[in-house]
Amino acid sequence: MMKRLLQNKTVKFKIMVYNICIICVIGIIFSVTNYVTANRKAIQLAQNSVEYHVESISRYYQEVYDQMVNLVLNCAEREMFDLSSLGQLDTVEEKRKGLDYAKLAANFCAVTGYGDYITRLSIFDDSDVHISAGTALSSVDDGRRIRSAPWFDRELKKDMYDYRLDLVDSPFYKEVGMAIPIICKNSGYKDSDWSALFLSPRLYLDRLKEDDNGNTMLVTTYRGERIATLREPEGQKEESDRLIDSILRREENRGIERYRISGEPYLVSFNKESQSGVVVIEIMDMAVLKNDSLMLMQTVGLIFLSCVLLGISMSFLFTNAVRKPIDRLVNHVGRIAKGDFGQEESLESEDEIGLIGKAVNSMSSQIEQLMDKRLEDEKEKSSLEIRMLQAQINPHFLYNTLDSIKWIAVIQKNSGIVKAVTALSKLLKNMAKGVDERVTLREELDFVRDYVTIEKLKYVEMFDLEINIEEETLYDARIVKLTLQPLVENAIFSGIEPGGKNGTILIHAYEQDKCLCIEVRDDGIGIPEEKIPELLNHSEKLKGDQMSSIGMPNVDRRLKLIYGEEYGLSIESRAGEYTQITVRIPLEY
Structure with a gap:
């Protein structure tokens, strides 16, 4: 059955095969193109989503950073807190003033909108007089604890308009954990008083949880210390450390790339804030995209099969519509081959096959006319051949006769007749050779001279x-x-x-x-x-x-x-x- 099908040479079968092949090729090209395009768009969409997510979180952290720095600068530069007026807080007036300062500091924290994340806002001097607000428990020696911390001098040296954040152990009494300090020397009443704000890393973690999209998130300082992490597997910390180190060494502040962690492909997006030094990193497992690609491949495959089935159905309908006029055309050509040159009007439709039908009808009519004309031409040719035989003169006889006339004229010394006969003889010889051959210009001019010689005899040297x-x-x-x-x-x-x-x-x-x-x-x-x-x-x-x-x-x-x-x-x-x-x-x- 299959062998007989493959040996089928009818136009209908060929059209069906060609149509199915074309549909399959188009379907494959369409499917592959769609799959590649959709897969590329899915990856691009994932990249854009990750980049936007990282940028959004970084922008939030930068806003918090700006608010905290402004808060410290307000406390340090606006001369609102005169610690020297508090003395040792022995009198009622001093205590009342201290409470007012504390309320003012608390209001500053509340106004920022991030008061729940400010561990401590302290304004203190070298005599251990201090004013504080925040979520951590206050202690009389908070100022001394801050001044004696190993990082105090380092923080004081930082530029407030380019203040890079560090993660330090909390210096406060009974406060276990890490804090992010921002410290500035006051410019007011004394040379030895300071303003210090300690921000809780919990702010960074809560933001990650709020915008959780299922990917691994890392927030670090410019030194690579982890401020907050979300969904970081325990077994990947070493790989993550290498990734953080690689990002910190880069000159660009933001980017996205593919990275292998434990041999598996991941999409990594990062953003480094130039002022605060905070680095936000998002790690997306590419296996999620593979699942999407598999679903996309199944969808494209289903579309391809649907196109092929639809194409086969349309091919059957098309070939059946074409077959009938082709059969009529074949039968008509067969009749022409047998000598029947009659016209068939049913072939002359308005489509392409109809144009062929019109051409076949015209051809059969012309063949009939040509056959009739050929018979007439054969008759005329026979008649012309008879007339030519009757009118034919042997050219050698004519040349010999002219030559005899020339010698008679020579004997009689009649140069005019000699010249005329010689020119006429040359003309006749040239014309007897035919007029279609190509000669040199010299030969053509000789022929013209011979002709002019004869005409001059007639017109008596008129030209x-x-x-x-x-x-x-x-x-x-x-x-x-x-x-x-x-x-x-x-x-x-x-x-x-x-x-x-x-x-x-x-x-x-x-x-x-x-x-x-x-x-x-x-x-x-x-x-x-x-x-x-x-x-x-x-x-x-x-x-x-x-x-x-x-x-x-x-x-x-x-x-x-x-x-x-x-x-x-x-x-x-x-x-x-x-x-x-x-x-x-x-x-x-």
């Missing part, structure tokens, strides 16, 4: 012939025989003879743009300007005393047929002055 060839090499140029003689003949009969006075015919040959140009000019009666366009299109009836039956229009048509439409004759004339006919053909040797 002269002058020949001007610009280059000697042009004598060897090839030209179709009997091109110039009809032009010279036209100059005699249409130019000089009607004027009734002596004239001159000038033949001028020259090379121009790799073409051979030959001008035949007479100083006869000329041609009216309005009649010039008709000359080459007019099939004039030749006079009985003209030598050739070619005529000027036929010369032009013959040159165009041989060399091309851009070549042939051109006419220039002025009534009462001259006529000039120019031959233009390719220069050939």
